[in-house]
Amino acid sequence: MTAHLKQDKPDTRNLLDKMRQGVIGKPLSRPDGPAKVSGTAPYTADHAVENCLEGVLVTATIVRGEVADIDAQSVLTMPGVVAVIDDERLTARAAQGGADEAPEQPARKVGYFGQPIALVVAESFEEARDAAKQLKVDYRADDLSDIPLDPVQTDPEPQDDGTRQGDLAHAMTSAAHSVDLTYRTEGHASAAMEPHAAIAEWDGKRLTVHASLQMLNHNIIELADALDVKEEDIRLISRYVGGGFGSKLGISEETVAACVAAMELGRPVRVVMSRQQVFQCIMRRSETKQRLRLAADGDGKLIGFGHEARVSNLPGEDFAEPVLQSSEFLYAAENRLLQLEVARIHRMTAGSVRAPGEAVGMPALEAAMDVLAEKAGIDPVELRLRNIPDKHPSEGLPFSSHKLAECLKQGAEAFGWDSGPRKPRQRREGEWWIGTGMASAARVHNIEEAKARVTLKADGTALVETDMTDIGTGTYSILGQIAGEMLGLPVEKVLVELGDTRLPRGSGSGGSWGAASVGSAVFVACNRLRERLAGKVGIAADDLVLKDGTAGNDLRLTDLLDGEDLCEEGHYEPGEIEDDYTAAGFGAFFAQVRVNRFTGETRVDRMLGAFGFGRVLNEKTARSQCLGGITWSIGAALTESLLFDPVDGHLVNCDLAEYHVPVHRDIPDVEVIMVEERDPAASPIQAKGIGELGMCGGAGAIANAIYDACGARLFEFPMTPDRVLSALPE
Amino acid sequence: MTQMTVNDRPVRFDMDPQTPLLWALRDAANLTGSKYGCGVGDCGACMVLVDGEALRSCLITLAEAEGRFITTIEGLSEDRSHPVQQAMVAEQAIQCGFCTPGIVMAAAALIQRNPDPSEADVREAVPNLCRCGVYPRLVRAIQRAGRVARRRERISAAPAPGIDMEDAARAVPALRADSAE
16 A cells, blocks of 8 residues: 655654654664675675676767767677677766656767777677777767867856846945955766676566666666666666765666667676776766855845856756855845856766765855955854855745754864964974864755655564665665664664665665655655554554554554554655755864975865754764765865866876875864754655765865965865965965 | 685686686686776775785786685675674774775784784775775774774674574584574
8 A cells, every 4th residue: 555745844743753662863883784894795796697798888989970880890700709789779878867768879979088889798708898999990070179178168058047136246346345256176076986887687578687876766767768668677676886976876878788788689798887987988077167256244244145157068968067056045145146057068978976066066155255254354154154044045935944053153162163363374283284174064955756665564574665775875774764763663673675676666866865755755654554553553643652563561563463464655755845945954064184385285184074954864874974975075175186188078087096086094083063953844754865965065164274274275176286386375 | 727725715717817816706706795996906895815915806817816815805704703894884884885895804904913003004004995985984993893803892793694503503513403403
């Protein structure tokens, strides 16, 4: 049976807090931990499939044009080679998150250097890779001089109408204090540790596909469309995903290619992207150029707020890095101008990388706020406190909850923030200047439709089933805790099955919406189960107390069920509530850095984040998400940067040696404060997302700390030693 | 054929001796706990113990591994009872888990030679990349594992998987499997 909730108003019943099991929110270890530390958790490429062929993608060596001819015969005589697949259904790009349609086809049409164009299939991986490298391909290539490659030199198009209120130019000239600054951020890669991979099996009618994906509920639609196969004839499985960070939101090239090959050859086919291919063929975060105009009165109240950003993407892609997403509501001002524009260029596809938008928009905004604070002579924390709006500045909607002020205050206190007058270069240890900086954090709250089935079994255990994924975020943990809390079972009695499209459609993992969305579906199912149990006991559901497998006093659940399983499918949908509230997670970052006066190297000594994101479902996994976000903040601030060849737009640093993700020695002790709250408008479990908030502004805190340490104001991220050195005052 | 000892068993690989050890382990021996993350020694997801040293198995050829004692994550302990495995679970130094086997092997090698590592020792000995960002938890976890190895502390965060009496009888001769009937 199905229980449905379309949320049109805040859920103030706060049912989870009325339960007695006491597992919700607790710092429980993840149930998938033991499998992961023993190497037995099966990731996609680990599955042993009988008679499996290996496929290796062939990638384009031109920027734009068409494949004129693929000389399959040039490799078919090589040892072990079985086929060269260049089917019309092969995809040229990965799908954007939630696209629900096939990505760009056919792969023969080339739009960027390094695009997959064909698949070579052989008995062994080594044979396939060798043949893929030898394959002779003729192209009809467009002249390089006709192809726009540089986002700076390409005329952009506006992404939308933008936001315009009052007269920003006038506010700038009449303000007591103002800043007009331009920032640049470079592209980022998700660089999940597990490369994209798929194993496809075709039995003549049905496809079974192991793949490393974040959103099976969307991916099955995209795959069906790409292959022209019915959804009901496809089974997608993704029980363990080695990190996603946006890169596995949409169906990607290797999965479609493995399916096409398996269908054509009648044998299972495995395709694992090389690390270089993951860099080249999967989404990049767009580079950005951002202009910040901030105007404040004598008290530091903002009267003007301008944030304009230019990003880039391939022609035909709807996605534009939503740089201004949180700028829309973070600070109040009467005169506002926000505008996003997109340059159409032929670099690899731009798409979602952890915290699309805020990851780069917030650091620039928060760096500019620091300059304004200095000009106005106001403490940076105080400047933010003075500009928190009481409702959405342009839409006028109330906030569902708002913890920015608490996060700023609690964070400052825990960090030991000195609110006295600030001046750079006040502290030195040997070669190192030492300084502190802070920034606000904000990230929109997203929530999606989701379904999950919960079965309360006659033996007193529960089974939670959904095609939702756990990409390292802790889905296995929190769904067990929600069901355990609602049904009065210790988490050891709850089995969570995920990542299989034979199960009810979840929300997918993306945009930090997974926990709140699919958690709400589990909640809805459990709530109905409680009603049915209450009916059996003969009391109202509100009076039913479930704990440790009993329904009050000596009544055991197993006796109450009397051999019968109870099963409910929970279906959650966000309703009109989305039009009534502005919902977001808020927070504050504090950082202490040291900058080497001779080399310009920056090291983060310590960092603290305070975050308010509704109910904490599991204190351990939530903290992990915050720590991970802060780690990404440090990468975005100091090291991460995609670099493109100016001649043909190919990605130059397409491996982990040249694209610098933070390493163990880069990350100091990080402190996380969770400012707990209940947000009844965000979801019926009063929770919001936390996967991305930890990197929405953190790089700005580091930029501000660098200035405080050594007096170098930087306007480019990442703040590499060469950039710091050239910005150091004499 | 290249001969070596893998997880205490003699193994002969009928493969090109230039094959990276990682692929021999994964594709021929079905020991898929060691992961391919980059293939060129950047990430450490493929780390195994070679004569007790944590090395990146993607950078070692089968020929170079000849005659060596190889331990993979599957061979570290039969019941995930190794102090590092227990501490990683207890300290939540795991997220997506893909880099975890390599980190466990690097940490196990460290604890073997220095069961009381300083923070600097841990950061030096565990260069593995983790994109989820478990780093701040690794130092704590690995130092805790050291305490367990020194018998200063006990953890049972990751209980042994489904032990039946037959398994137990194999491990503990005093037990008789048939006594469970």
